[in-house]
Amino acid sequence: MxxxxxxxxxxxxxxxxxxxxxxxxxxxxxxxxxxxGGGSRCIQCDGNGKCIECNGSGEV
Structure with missing residues (x-):
């Protein structure tokens, strides 16, 4: 992960x-x-629906 x-x-x-x-x-x-199974948690968004920084599991 x-x-x-x-x-x-x-x-x-x-x-x-x-x-x-x-x-x-x-x-x-x-x-x-x-x-x-639950995606990643966004900890900072730019206000327009894009995640700037997130944390959690998931691979490309």
Whole structure:
């Protein structure tokens, strides 16, 4: 399992759910590649639905 770090543009947890608030669940674009089963957690969003920084499991 890999940790999501700064992930904007990597294909891992690129988008945030909802409004872009900075603590929300952020599913991986391809659920088959999420080893945790729940995607990664976005810890910082840019306010436009893109995740700037996230953490959790998931590999490309």
């Amino acid at each position: 890999a940790q999501c770090g700064v992930c904007n543009g990597t294909g891992i947890c690129r988008f945030c759910n909802g409004t872009g608030d900075d603590r929300m669940n952020n599913p991986h674009p391809n659920p088959n590649n999420v080893f945790s």
